Amino acid sequence: MDSTQEYSPDQEHVDGNALAGALDQFVADLTSADCMCAGCGTSGPLAAALLYRQAPGMVLRCPSCTAVLLCLTDQGDRQILTVDGVRRLVISTP
Amino acid sequence: MATPTSGFTGRRQNRGANLPPGQYLTDSFPVMSAGPTPHVLLRDWSFQIAAGPGRTHRWSWEELQALPQEDVTTDIHCVTHWSKFGTTWRGVTLDTLFEDVESDAEYTMVHSYGGYTTNVPLDDLLDGKAWLVHEFDGEPLPSAHGGPARLLVPHLYFWKSAKWVSGIRMMDQDLPGFWETNGYNMYGDPWREERYW
Numbered sequence: 001m002d003s004t005q006e007y008s009p010d011q012e013h014v015d016g017n018a019l020a021g022a023l024d025q026f027v028a029d030l031t032s033a034d035c036m037c038a039g040c041g042t043s044g045p046l047a048a049a050l051l052y053r054q055a056p057g058m059v060l061r062c063p064s065c066t067a068v069l070l071c072l073t074d075q076g077d078r079q080i081l082t083v084d085g086v087r088r089l090v091i092s093t094p
Numbered sequence: 095m096a097t098p099t100s101g102f103t104g105r106r107q108n109r110g111a112n113l114p115p116g117q118y119l120t121d122s123f124p125v126m127s128a129g130p131t132p133h134v135l136l137r138d139w140s141f142q143i144a145a146g147p148g149r150t151h152r153w154s155w156e157e158l159q160a161l162p163q164e165d166v167t168t169d170i171h172c173v174t175h176w177s178k179f180g181t182t183w184r185g186v187t188l189d190t191l192f193e194d195v196e197s198d199a200e201y202t203m204v205h206s207y208g209g210y211t212t213n214v215p216l217d218d219l220l221d222g223k224a225w226l227v228h229e230f231d232g233e234p235l236p237s238a239h240g241g242p243a244r245l246l247v248p249h250l251y252f253w254k255s256a257k258w259v260s261g262i263r264m265m266d267q268d269l270p271g272f273w274e275t276n277g278y279n280m281y282g283d284p285w286r287e288e289r290y291w
């Protein structure tokens with residue numbers, strides 16, 4: 001957006017709450033999702049990626065280029081997920 | 095802060111005074127691994143300090159070995175709750191490496207072969223508080239523990255002591271590295287139990 005322009009509310013969007021139902025399938029079935037690595041572009045099921053967990057968090061890496069796909073940190077009262085290395089997730093819904 | 099519930103815990107072993115809150119003592123040396131172990135040939139290895147455009151200082155393996163070496167005995171504390179006392183290392187103090195580095199930057203990003211990063215304030219690397227080590231327990235540092243060379247900053251949680259270290263980049267502001275982005279503390283003082291944000 002041009003810095004001289006101001007954001008004006010529009011009628012085209014609703015708030016993010018409406019996404020909740022649509023995301024349920026991903027959350028329920030994430031390991032079966034087909035994942036594209038943002039680093040090398042290779043796609044494959046998340047379940048076939050490389051999980052390293054002898055670490056302060058769980059690190060999932062691309063089996064082709066070993067770049068970090070995602071990292072999940074368990075702090076007890078807070079779970080933190082970063083997904084910098086994921087370009088796309090595909091879930092098949094028969 | 096942990097609330098003492100009994101005097102017993104503190105007196106159980108007199109070395110308890112050296113154990114930061116929330117830590118347990120181990121005699122083993124757990125291998126922490128968030129990715130594949132990079133294998134760097136010594137002839138290809140280098141360490142660099144990037145202080146700004148055109149101000150990069152670089153050392154080859156031979157040049158590192160030619161610098162004054164120090165033997166260090168220190169306790170180490172991993173954020174996954176284990177501590178190990180009296181570990182012995184050999185390497186070069188960061189004071190030596192920063193001797194000719196001119197920069198006004200107060201923060202650093204430590205980089206490793208394999209892509210790992212962690213942020214450390216410059217003050218915490220100087221005045222005898224940090225080393226670039228290449229020996230553990232009298233032997234060449236095994237790759238599983240960060241060899242050929244790793245950073246050793248023992249007064250901070252051990253994720254700051256980057257394995258397979260390749261260089262340090264000076265920064266004007268404190269930016270998060272890998273674990274800091276993933277929920278861990280920007281500073282990481284084990285005595286103040288600075289594990290998370």
Ligand SMILES: [Zn+2]
Nearest residue numbers: 037040062065
């Ligand atoms: Zn990849």
